[in-house]
Amino acid sequence: MTEPDLKQFDPAGYRSIVFFTGAGLSAESGVPTYRGHGGIWAQYNYEDYACQRAFERDPVRVLDFHEVRRTHVLKCPPHAGHRHLARLQAAFPQVRVVTQNIDGLLQRAGIAVDAELHGSLWRQRCSRHGLREDLEAGPYRQRQCPDCGSWLRPDITWFEDAVDGAVFARTQQLVAGCDLFVSVGTSGVVWPAAGFAQLARDSGARMVEINLENNEASALYRHRLRGPAGVVLPAAFPLAD
Ligand code: NAD
Numbered sequence: 001m002t003e004p005d006l007k008q009f010d011p012a013g014y015r016s017i018v019f020f021t022g023a024g025l026s027a028e029s030g031v032p033t034y035r036g037h038g039g040i041w042a043q044y045n046y047e048d049y050a051c052q053r054a055f056e057r058d059p060v061r062v063l064d065f066h067e068v069r070r071t072h073v074l075k076c077p078p079h080a081g082h083r084h085l086a087r088l089q090a091a092f093p094q095v096r097v098v099t100q101n102i103d104g105l106l107q108r109a110g111i112a113v114d115a116e117l118h119g120s121l122w123r124q125r126c127s128r129h130g131l132r133e134d135l136e137a138g139p140y141r142q143r144q145c146p147d148c149g150s151w152l153r154p155d156i157t158w159f160e161d162a163v164d165g166a167v168f169a170r171t172q173q174l175v176a177g178c179d180l181f182v183s184v185g186t187s188g189v190v191w192p193a194a195g196f197a198q199l200a201r202d203s204g205a206r207m208v209e210i211n212l213e214n215n216e217a218s219a220l221y222r223h224r225l226r227g228p229a230g231v232v233l234p235a236a237f238p239l240a241d
Contacts, residue, residue: 024185188217
């Protein structure tokens with residue numbers, strides 16, 4: 001049964017809380033979502049910029065695109081919703097955060113992120129020499145691996161890629177063990193990430209959705225809080241000043 005909006009939740013009443021965040025959490029910072037008005041795939045064809053085939057065909061074009069995104073994201077500051085989540089986590093260690101976002105905004109707000117399901121704009125990887133962080137600026141410090149000279153691929157789960165197995169397993173464990181699951185700004189259509197809401201529900205968690213509007217996954221949630229994340233998060237999880 002659905003309960004009315006504007007409900008408030010006391011984190012102290014839960015053993016393990018998973019905030020499961022999507023592109024909508026970053027929208028108020030100025031990072032475009034994938035879907036809906038202003039979504040980036042209405043503007044760019046992912047087959048040219050965000051899949052392994054594109055990278056193999058034209059790595060320079062793909063890396064140029066990701067540098068543009070990195071430069072844009074650096075201009076986008078964390079907002080009140082990020083800051084509130086950071087305060088919640090500092091006050092309640094049972095607050096865990098799993099994200100589908102690749103922009104690093106949660107970390108910039110001081111939040112410890114348990115799993116980046118779709119990777120990060122701020123890491124690169126070499127198929128032989130592993131991961132490298134590159135946090136500083138829009139342009140990558142290096143585009144080729146200093147050890148073997150091969151192109152460094154953004155460590156992002158692109159279209160047609162599989163989610164990293166270890167990150168998926170860690171998320172599964174957290175979600176199956178939580179007693180409060182809060183999705184924030186996700187359309188719930190990107191698989192396998194979308195399956196975590198069902199897992200949380202099947203595991204008996206109380207289900208809360210924060211979003212501007214209903215979507216295909218909304219029926220899984222007992223509480224559907226409608227409005228921008230930057231407003232709804234502080235209202236639904238109040239903290240003493
Ligand atoms: P999505 O674009 O499919 O859906 C965004 C959802 O957020 C929609 O349901 C929309 O109604 C909601 N929303 C928009 N503004 C909101 C706001 N201010 N407050 C609350 N909700 C709001 O995004 P998704 O579900 O995360 O899945 C898409 C994939 O896109 C993910 O794999 C992610 O890796 C990738 N992505 C990431 C970023 C990023 O890192 N910021 C940006 C775009 C896409």
